[in-house]
Amino acid sequence: MSAHSAPAQTEIHTPAASRCAHDFQVNCNNCRLNTICLPLALDIAQVEQLDRIIQRSRPLQKGEHLYRQDEDFQSVFAVRAGSVKAYSITDNGQEQVTGFYLPGEVLGMDGIAKNRHASSARAMETSSICEIPFEKLGELSLRIPSLQKHFFQLMSQEISDDQRLLTLLSKNSADQRVAALLLSISARNKRRQLSAANFRLPMSRTDIGNYLGLTVETVSRVFSRFQKMGVLGVDNKEISIVDVEALRAVADGSENA
Amino acid sequence: MSAHSAPAQTEIHTPAASRCAHDFQVNCNNCRLNTICLPLALDIAQVEQLDRIIQRSRPLQKGEHLYRQDEDFQSVFAVRAGSVKAYSITDNGQEQVTGFYLPGEVLGMDGIAKNRHASSARAMETSSICEIPFEKLGELSLRIPSLQKHFFQLMSQEISDDQRLLTLLSKNSADQRVAALLLSISARNKRRQLSAANFRLPMSRTDIGNYLGLTVETVSRVFSRFQKMGVLGVDNKEISIVDVEALRAVADGSENA
DNA sequence: ATTCCGGCTTGACGCAGGTCAAACCGGGGC
DNA sequence: GCCCCGGTTTGACCTGCGTCAAGCCGGAAT
Structure with a gap:
């Protein structure tokens, strides 16, 4: 193994998460990823409101699923540590990896349209994930306009990213x-x-x-x-x-x- | 020309639009596409609120642009009649058509993320378009939860569609x-x-x-x-x-x- | 230490679709 | 009518990547 494996390994031990392996009390305000996955526009009180609806479960092991295609859609997810791949399987059985998600990135938004996950997501290594119940996020967004805007932007970004990938594949x-x-x-x-x-x-x-x-x-x-x-x-x-x-x-x- | 050109031609003259070529008074409630582009969940009063922010300009001629890549993002657009193609050009100059939009379909949502259009859109034939100022749509969504939900769903659908296209291209x-x-x-x-x-x-x-x-x-x-x-x-x-x-x-x- | 097994690499070969070139077709202008 | 021109079709050839097959490497289990 080469010299840079050490820093790479620390990925799955963010400062927040590494204080204690079972520290489920981590919150958005002390998460060092908050400038990436959170709207910068939120004030502390608003972040706390958001924080209250976010669920942080035990870390996922490599290979475990975050959600599966066609399951009921409940939440979108933010990667806190580790990495996740999203993939979907078409009617005729072909698998397509639709995205790789690294810490600070949000996935699962393709499930909103039909209220069922349009893809599956599984951990590519041991990973910590924040689960954001979408129903509650919607309600909160009605009271925090900048949060609504942020989520529109997040989804828009996903559209742009997919379109860039499209170009990459076709050209x-x-x-x-x-x-x-x-x-x-x-x-x-x-x-x-x-x-x-x-x-x-x-x-x-x-x-x-x-x-x-x-x-x-x-x-x-x-x-x-x-x-x-x-x-x-x-x-x-x-x-x-x-x-x-x-x-x-x-x-x-x-x-x- | 074959027999079925006639019905195809009527596309650009919806009942609402054909009453008068310059009838900009068309509204969502009498638009026969409203079950496609609008939330079914809105009541008449809510549709009227939405209607008030929607702008309907003169029809676009074939080849005219609806918006151009890198322009300031102001609005998303719904096709009322005709058809539109969206395309983007990468840094190294390659063009990629990212979508075809038919009556009742909504485009332009890739501009929300960066507040600049990530693609261009041009009419493939004479087309009527509804322009929906996004700022106002956001405000209205705060007061009409089902409208907010509808737009989350629309964007989510676009993500799913892009991902299906991705699979098509790659496999x-x-x-x-x-x-x-x-x-x-x-x-x-x-x-x-x-x-x-x-x-x-x-x-x-x-x-x-x-x-x-x-x-x-x-x-x-x-x-x-x-x-x-x-x-x-x-x-x-x-x-x-x-x-x-x-x-x-x-x-x-x-x-x- | 030995085997196993999944992921990775390398080579030889074939084909789907790209490239280049030429011809056709239909509509608009004069 | 005629020409022009952009879009479309067809053919001949070529190539990047898929396919198939074999070997390699490293970690886990025994």
């Missing part, structure tokens, strides 16, 4: 897709004050392939190629971005190869 | 993609009490290809193939679905060819 080569995913994860790590250059991918090659519309083999080959090109350091799931500029160039198709 | 063949699009349009026509079997495609082959992540040539070839197979009747943009079951079989990959 870009395997190299570009993988490069874009790595840059996305890098940026999201950076937002959480983690290293943008060195990190551990929580998902398998298979998941990456499924998400990006590629086979495992292709994903693996791309990683190898990037490594050979001196753009990436790859040690199984440990990734280090050696040449960000080159990676960006690949991502938007302007490399001179 | 399905050209034949499957085109078949799925045709079935989608057919179903949406049916919902508006129009023929599910015979209709006029408002978009070009190029747009279809762009939307589905295919080239024009491939789209054209698929149409030809479907026609040869006796699944479809194709006369330029006039489509008739001859064998729905076969088309469904193609769409979910269970055809025995």
Whole structure:
């Protein structure tokens, strides 16, 4: 294992959560992710109201489900620590990974429309999750306009993200897709004050392939190629971005190869 | 021109709109699309409140823009008649059609997150549009809980739709993609009490290809193939679905060819 | 230490769909 | 009528990625 595995590991022990493994008393005000998952516009009293409806259950083990497709929709979820993948299965049985969710990110909003989850979500590693009952969130939003706005924005962001992914899938080569995913994860790590250059991918090659519309083999080959090109350091799931500029160039198709 | 062009043409003259070409007094209560674009849960008085904030401008001509990427976001839009395509252009200049919007459907919600439109929208034919100022909609939603819920649902539906499209792009063949699009349009026509079997495609082959992540040539070839197979009747943009079951079989990959 | 097993890598080969090029078709302007 | 022009179709060829198959690597169980 390489040197940067240690910082990556701390992901699942945020300051708040690590004070005690069974500390379910963590609240939004002392959560270091609150600038990411919460509206900045809320004052302390409002955050406390929100806090009161949020449920924090025991950590999920790797592989456990947060919710399953077609189950009744009750809540949306925020990742506090760890990571989660969302995926859906179509009528004819094909599985599609629709998103990877890292700490501070919110998932489950696709269930609102039909009051049934349109996808399943499972932990890719041991994870702590905040459950936000949607009925109550709606009520609270009626009294806190900025909260309503924040949720409209969150959902809108999810739409934009999906549309960017759409473009990626329909227009870009395997190299570009993988490069874009790595840059996305890098940026999201950076937002959480983690290293943008060195990190551990929580998902398998298979998941990456499924998400990006590629086979495992292709994903693996791309990683190898990037490594050979001196753009990436790859040690199984440990990734280090050696040449960000080159990676960006690949991502938007302007490399001179 | 074939026999079914007439009903298709009436699309741009809804009962409400056709009373007078410049009748901007149309309102939600007498709009025959209100069960599609409006919450069923609103009572007459509430619909009137909503009605008061909705703006109906002169019809858009083919090719005119409803809004442009990166412009300030002010409103979401509902298609009353005609049809609209939404598309975005990435940093490196590639265009991606992100959706086709038919009467009763709402677009523009991807602009909420950043308060700037994340995509552009232009009329694919002469179209009437309802503009719904988002600021006011938010305020009204605070007073009409079912309206707030409806908009959460609308946005959630858009997320689900995008995710289904994602799966289509990442897992399905050209034949499957085109078949799925045709079935989608057919179903949406049916919902508006129009023929599910015979209709006029408002978009070009190029747009279809762009939307589905295919080239024009491939789209054209698929149409030809479907026609040869006796699944479809194709006369330029006039489509008739001859064998729905076969088309469904193609769409979910269970055809025995 | 040995085996097992799931995830990852690498190679050889084939095909669906992209690319390039040419021709067609239908509507609008003159 | 004629020409023009954008959209569409069709064909011939090429390639990126999927498929199939084999081998590798590392952690868990015994």
